[in-house]
Amino acid sequence: MANNEELFKNLIAHAKEYGFIFPSSEIYDGLAGVYDYGQNGVELKNNIRQYWWKAMVQHHENIVGIDAAIFMHPTVWKASGHVDAFNDPLIDNKDSKKRYRADVLVEDHIAKIEAKIAKEVEKAAKRFGDAFNEEQFRTTNPRVLEYTSQIDDIKQKFYGALERNDLEAIRQLIIDLGIVCPVSGTRNWTEVRQFNLMFSTAMGSVSEEASTVYLRPETAQGIFVNYLNVQKTGRMKIPFGIAQTGKAFRNEIVARQFIFRMREFEQMEMQYFVRPGTEMEWFNYWKQERMKWHLSLGIPAEKYRWHDHEKLAHYANAASDIEFEFPFGFKELEGIHSRTDFDLSNHQKYSGKKIQYFDPELNDSYTPYVVETSIGLDRMFLAVLSYAYHEEKLEDGSERVVLRIPPVLAPYKAAVLPLVAKDGLPEKAREVMDTLKFEFMCQYEEKDSIGRRYRRQDAIGTPYAITIDHQTLEDNTVTIRERDTMQQDRVNIEQLPKIIRKRLQDNK
Numbered sequence: 001m002a003n004n005e006e007l008f009k010n011l012i013a014h015a016k017e018y019g020f021i022f023p024s025s026e027i028y029d030g031l032a033g034v035y036d037y038g039q040n041g042v043e044l045k046n047n048i049r050q051y052w053w054k055a056m057v058q059h060h061e062n063i064v065g066i067d068a069a070i071f072m073h074p075t076v077w078k079a080s081g082h083v084d085a086f087n088d089p090l091i092d093n094k095d096s097k098k099r100y101r102a103d104v105l106v107e108d109h110i111a112k113i114e115a116k117i118a119k120e121v122e123k124a125a126k127r128f129g130d131a132f133n134e135e136q137f138r139t140t141n142p143r144v145l146e147y148t149s150q151i152d153d154i155k156q157k158f159y160g161a162l163e164r165n166d167l168e169a170i171r172q173l174i175i176d177l178g179i180v181c182p183v184s185g186t187r188n189w190t191e192v193r194q195f196n197l198m199f200s201t202a203m204g205s206v207s208e209e210a211s212t213v214y215l216r217p218e219t220a221q222g223i224f225v226n227y228l229n230v231q232k233t234g235r236m237k238i239p240f241g242i243a244q245t246g247k248a249f250r251n252e253i254v255a256r257q258f259i260f261r262m263r264e265f266e267q268m269e270m271q272y273f274v275r276p277g278t279e280m281e282w283f284n285y286w287k288q289e290r291m292k293w294h295l296s297l298g299i300p301a302e303k304y305r306w307h308d309h310e311k312l313a314h315y316a317n318a319a320s321d322i323e324f325e326f327p328f329g330f331k332e333l334e335g336i337h338s339r340t341d342f343d344l345s346n347h348q349k350y351s352g353k354k355i356q357y358f359d360p361e362l363n364d365s366y367t368p369y370v371v372e373t374s375i376g377l378d379r380m381f382l383a384v385l386s387y388a389y390h391e392e393k394l395e396d397g398s399e400r401v402v403l404r405i406p407p408v409l410a411p412y413k414a415a416v417l418p419l420v421a422k423d424g425l426p427e428k429a430r431e432v433m434d435t436l437k438f439e440f441m442c443q444y445e446e447k448d449s450i451g452r453r454y455r456r457q458d459a460i461g462t463p464y465a466i467t468i469d470h471q472t473l474e475d476n477t478v479t480i481r482e483r484d485t486m487q488q489d490r491v492n493i494e495q496l497p498k499i500i501r502k503r504l505q506d507n508k
């Protein structure tokens, strides 16, 4: 079995070979951090987006959607704090000429110490067996205590320096910790600089008139500036939510790990407007709801974990991430943030327009508080793909690559395959295709042996393969083959829509 790094490489190659993801402008050698979705990728992406939209908008009577423009008035980004504070601290290694995020270097260093603690715990658990009390061990073992205090010390220095925007102290910390460049192995670091992640361009044709506009770095602001429009025209009563999916752009310092960190990506965000003072209740509610959504796909709970933020963004009073175990470790997939009234209040201040809600129950007006859920569509795509990708050895000694994509998300739900391309089987298969294609995405294939066609469908994650054979012409039955178990049942053609619908509903 390939190790994680190899698996990840194979997955990227597979995603390209089977039309899921191509590097952008590949014939010109690509553009760093930008990717295109191919014929199968776009289906999977649309399905993830739709699954999210249904869960958020269709299933909640008090959540509605919008689709705001990517360009917004430049003052939006002043009010939101992005012009002044949407920065990453960057540092270069003078020998390798590689650029890093200073915060990521420090966090990776902390992760290494955490791994040492985990090793101590594991060793002790083995030694003590059933009698092992992990909590007690973690709070009394001298070595673990030493590591824990090292971590606390680093965090205190690091977050303190970030807070004060003391870039020299961050550099000093990197040097004191002995952090080396993973490429050159040296500690020959430059100064730390702040780097704003927003892309800007000029709007207007004459240069003197042109004004700087930004490509939005998050979709949320399109919702905040439309809060009043939606609340009034939709006659929404607090608590209520506004959902949106769409492109966002960030000039990431290091765009790598495939579609995990892109410069152009898509977000699925929902802002939930609540009465001040109730935000923690709703924060916890949405944490639970969002985790339920992930688990409803049938991806095992061990693949997910929570990470509570210690350093809060400039707008938040509580924040937790849902992390997913990608092939390169647990990393952020979704954020749930309590954003207080930061955004609405600032838009009120900068625009001079009153942004308030009259609460009939309290007989009082206030600026609503906001709890948001924010997930990257591309990151979710990568989570699904890395969970789904399997290289399998079969009983007969042959191998297959199968994408165990949750059926509800699969690009194609069914493949319709005449056993041979003669004897009237293609015509019959076309009839089957016609009865299914209006309800389900189906693919018709008659080239190559049936075995090779099954492999191709496994490789793009089609959950059901329907084969039309000579018996079909006699008794109107077909075989339906399950992608994961490869088990085949014989069923009547008339039953097919019902069977597929039922299996998709059960997500099996």
Ligand code: ATP
Pocket: 218, 250, 252, 259, 260, 261, 262, 263, 265, 266, 267, 332, 333, 334, 335, 374, 375, 376, 377, 378, 379
């Ligand atoms: P990170 O710490 O990984 O840079 P973030 O905390 O800045 O992410 P948020 O601003 O909370 O991310 O954005 C919400 C979600 O948008 C993230 O959970 C992630 O799924 C997605 N996202 C953010 N930046 C990118 C990116 N560069 N490429 C792909 N998805 C992204």
